[in-house]
Amino acid sequence: MGMSLGALSLALLLGSVNAACAPAPAAPAALMPEPSSATGPAQVWRAKSGRRYTGRVVVAGETVYAGSVDRKVYAVDLASGQLRWSSRLGGLIGGGVLVAGDTVYAASGRPEGKVYALDAHTGQRLWRTKTGTVSAPLALVDGILVAETQRGDVFGLDPAAGTVRWRRLVGFSRIPAVAADSGTLVVATIDSLFRLSARDGKVVRRARSPGAIVSPWLQHGGLLVAGTTDSGVVAIARGDLRPRWRARLDAPVLGTPAAQGDTLYAASRRGTLYRIVPVAPDSMPAATPIAALDWPVTSSVTVLDGLVLLGGADGLLRALRPDGSEAWRIQLSSPVELSPLPLDDGMIAVGGNGDLHRYRR
Numbered sequence: 001m002g003m004s005l006g007a008l009s010l011a012l013l014l015g016s017v018n019a020a021c022a023p024a025p026a027a028p029a030a031l032m033p034e035p036s037s038a039t040g041p042a043q044v045w046r047a048k049s050g051r052r053y054t055g056r057v058v059v060a061g062e063t064v065y066a067g068s069v070d071r072k073v074y075a076v077d078l079a080s081g082q083l084r085w086s087s088r089l090g091g092l093i094g095g096g097v098l099v100a101g102d103t104v105y106a107a108s109g110r111p112e113g114k115v116y117a118l119d120a121h122t123g124q125r126l127w128r129t130k131t132g133t134v135s136a137p138l139a140l141v142d143g144i145l146v147a148e149t150q151r152g153d154v155f156g157l158d159p160a161a162g163t164v165r166w167r168r169l170v171g172f173s174r175i176p177a178v179a180a181d182s183g184t185l186v187v188a189t190i191d192s193l194f195r196l197s198a199r200d201g202k203v204v205r206r207a208r209s210p211g212a213i214v215s216p217w218l219q220h221g222g223l224l225v226a227g228t229t230d231s232g233v234v235a236i237a238r239g240d241l242r243p244r245w246r247a248r249l250d251a252p253v254l255g256t257p258a259a260q261g262d263t264l265y266a267a268s269r270r271g272t273l274y275r276i277v278p279v280a281p282d283s284m285p286a287a288t289p290i291a292a293l294d295w296p297v298t299s300s301v302t303v304l305d306g307l308v309l310l311g312g313a314d315g316l317l318r319a320l321r322p323d324g325s326e327a328w329r330i331q332l333s334s335p336v337e338l339s340p341l342p343l344d345d346g347m348i349a350v351g352g353n354g355d356l357h358r359y360r361r
Contacts, residue, residue: 040319040328041347041360042359043357043358044081044346045081045358046355046357046358047083047355048354048355048356049066049068049074049083049086050066050069050070050072050074051070051354052068052069052354053067053068053354054069054094055093055094055095055096055137055338056097056098057097057341059341059348062077062078063077063084064076064077064078064341064348064356065104066096066097066356067089067095071088071091071092071108072086072089072093073087073123074086075104075123076356078343078358085122086123089106089116090111090114091108091110091111091112091114092109092110093109094107095135095138095176098137098145099120101120103117103120104117104118105118105138105145106138107134107147108134109133109134109135109150110133113130113131113132113133113134114129115128115129115131115138115145115147115155115162116128117159117162128162129155129163129164131147131153132150132153133150134148134149135172135173136148136175136176137216138176139176139177140159141177141179141185142198143198144158144165144185144199145158146185146187148176150172151169152171152173153167153168153169153170154167154170154177154196155167156168156201165200165201168201170189170192171191171192172189174213174214175214175215175217175226177196178216178224179198180238180239184198186217186238186241188226191208191212192206192207192208192209193206193207193236193241195239195241206241207240207241207242210246211229212229213227213229214229214254215253215256215300216256216300218256218257218258218264220235220259221278222238223235223238223244224238225259226256226257227249227252227254227257228252229252230252231251231252232246232248232249232253233247233257233266233274233276233287245285246284247276247285247286250268250289253267253268253269255267255297255298255300255301256300256339257300257301258300258303259303260303260322262278263275263276263277263322264278264285266301267297267301267310268297269297271292271295272289272291272293273290273308273310273320273324274287274288274289274290290323290324291320291324293310293312295313295314296312296313297311297312298311298312298313299312299336299338299339300339301339302339302340302342304319304340304342305361306322307319307320307327308320308322309339311332311335311337312334312335313334313335314334315332315335316329316331316332316336317330317332318330330357330359332349332351333351333352333353334351336349336351337350338350345361346359346361
C-alpha cells in the first residue's frame with residue numbers, strides 16, 4: 001500500500017488496482033509531540049490510529065473522523081488525540097468519511113460494497129445498504145446521499161434510513177458529486193460530465209469532459225475548478241457544464257487546486273507550483289510558475305494563513321509563501337497524500353501511516 005495518491009488515482013482510472021486489506025493493529029494512545037522546523041507551527045499532539053487513511057478526513061465539532069485501509073472508521077478527540085471509538089466495516093474504506101450532524105457516513109469496497117451510517121458519538125451502526133464497490137467519496141446534495149460505484153452506477157440514498165431513492169448508470173468516477181443549480185448535482189466520469197436531478201437521478205444535461213479528473217472539484221467564483229491528467233487546470237460552469245477557461249501546466253495535475261481570493265494555486269505532478277490569475281470571465285488565465293520543487297507533490301494544495309501548503313512523497317509538509325519561497329516544513333510519515341485540515345487556531349496534518357498531528361500557530 002506504498003503507492004502515492006496520484007499514482008493510485010491513475011491506476012484506478014485504468015482499472016488496474018486491486019486493493020488489499022490488512023488486519024487492524026491495536027490503536028495506541030496519543031504520542032508525545034515531536035519538534036517541527038524552528039519557524040513552523042508548534043505541535044500539540046501526535047496520534048496514530050489504523051494504518052493509512054484512504055480518503056477524506058473530517059473535523060466535526062471536537063472530533064476528527066477518518067477511514068483506514070484496515071477497514072475501520074476512527075474517531076479521535078481533537079483536544080487530546082485520544083481514540084474515542086473505532087468501527088469495523090466489511091471492506092476497504094476507499095473514499096474516507098462524510099459527516100453530517102450526528103452521523104458519520106462511509107462506504108466499503110471489496111469484498112463487500114456497502115454504504116454505512118454510524119452514530120458520530122459511539123460508532124454504532126445505524127444502517128447499511130448494498131451498492132457495490134464505491135469508487136468515489138460520498139456526497140450529500142439537497143438531502144440525498146450520493147454514492148458512485150466502480151460499475152458506473154450513481155445511487156441516491158435516503159441519509160436517514162439508507163433506502164435507495166434512485167439509481168443511474170453513467171460511468172466510472174473517482175471524485176465526489178457536487179451541488180449544481182436548481183436541485184441538481186454534477187458527476188464527472190472518465191470522459192463525460194453529467195448534471196443529474198437530486199430528486200430522481202434523471203440526466204438533465206450531459207457534456208464531454210474537459211479532461212480526466214481524479215481529485216475533487218474546487219468551487220470558486222461560481223465555477224467548478226479541477227486539475228486534469230493531461231496537464232491542465234480547467235473551470236466549468238455548473239449549469240451548461242461547458243469549460244470557461246483552461247490553464248496549461250507542465251505535467252498532470254492530480255490534486256485539487258486551492259484559492260486565495262481571486263488567485264488560484266495548483267501543483268503539477270512534476271513538482272512545479274503555479275499561480276493562476278483569471279484576468280476576465282471566459283478568458284484564458286495566466287499560469288505563472290512560482291516554485292520548481294525537487295520532489296513529487298502527492299497531495300492537493302491548501303492555503304492556510306496566506307501560505308501555500310503542499311505534501312510530498314518524502315513525507316514533508318511544506319509551507320510556501322506566495323512568491324514560492326519556503327516558510328517552514330514539517331516531517332510526517334511518507335508519503336503525505338492528504339491535505340491538512342485548517343482549524344481556528346492551527347491545523348491537523350495527516351501523515352501517510354495513519355498518523356495525525358495537531359499544530360497550533
